[in-house]
Amino acid sequence: MANLTAERRNRMAQILLSEGSIKVGEMAERFAVSTETIRKDIIHLEEKGLAEKSFGGAIAKVGLVEKPLNERALVHAEEKAAIAAYAAGLIHERATVLLDAGSTTNAIAKQLLLCTGLTIITNSLELASILSDAKSEVFLIGGHIRRSSHALVGGWSAERLQRLHADIAFLGSDGFAQQSGPTSVSYDEASVKSAMLRAAAKTYVVADSSKALTTAQFAYAEWQDISGLITSGSHAQEAKRLLKEQTRLLIAAPLSPGAAKD
Structure with missing residues (x-):
């Protein structure tokens, strides 16, 4: 279970940094987990310095979105x-x-x-x-x-x-x-x-x-x-x-x- 959690959070971080934002509902549907689980994942990403919570999801912390x-x-x-x-x-x-x-x-x-x-x-x-x-x-x-x-x-x-x-x-x-x-x-x-x-x-x-x-x-x-x-x-x-x-x-x-x- 721990490995699945780490894998999901890593994938969410990749999506966040490549697209600039994520939505709780979309992530819950994508990974087939509850919205509460996704909110915990976002808190984890925030603690890692990768995300900032926003209405309905999170945005990538300023400066982390990869530029061309x-x-x-x-x-x-x-x-x-x-x-x-x-x-x-x-x-x-x-x-x-x-x-x-x-x-x-x-x-x-x-x-x-x-x-x-x-x-x-x-x-x-x-x-x-x-x-x-x-x-x-x-x-x-x-x-x-x-x-x-x-x-x-x-x-x-x-x-x-x-x-x-x-x-x-x-x-x-x-x-x-x-x-x-x-x-x-x-x-x-x-x-x-x-x-x-x-x-x-x-x-x-x-x-x-x-x-x-x-x-x-x-x-x-x-x-x-x-x-x-x-x-x-x-x-x-x-x-x-x-x-x-x-x-x-x-x-x-x-x-x-x-x-x-x-």
Whole structure:
């Protein structure tokens, strides 16, 4: 019974975050349970920081509804550029690099156009397009296309990753407030991120510091499993507080002449 409850709540959270709202009556009919059960589920999602109760249902908490990738790329663009430059500096010559799908990893891909001799593996159609003229070997992991992020996900993707070994991986996050690790709004993308982490000798989460104020429902790692969090922006101290010294905090300085890395 507990497993059925957790599964229903996870599915409700996915619907909430993809559609922006849910209705008690519709959810009760969809999952063949009572409206009282759905109301308890909504209270659970509210306690997790994912929902806000509204008349007849709930709405997604502000900031959690996933925006299309092209819109996300415009948000905190300066911070993402700084993070990307820092991340590129951690990659050694002839390394094998794993990049997942996301606007911050897109910025890293642009930095890697300046590199030669790398092996770059990604599950992102967007990144593969950016890197199509790179002077490195680029491999695209197959799978089902997730439209909102242009990521390739699913069992096929995870199976390929089980056969790989990379020197370093860079993974994005939809937030980590009130969490013991980075999260994703998508269960499928969280699964691929976890598989990438297991395939890499070192793994860094790359996320602008505003992600310290938001969260999502699917954690894909614990902070102690991560080599470090690379961040930038005005909420870096909040990120530091959340990490509780469980992993390294690497603060990327703004891209300006003479700027130092922390």
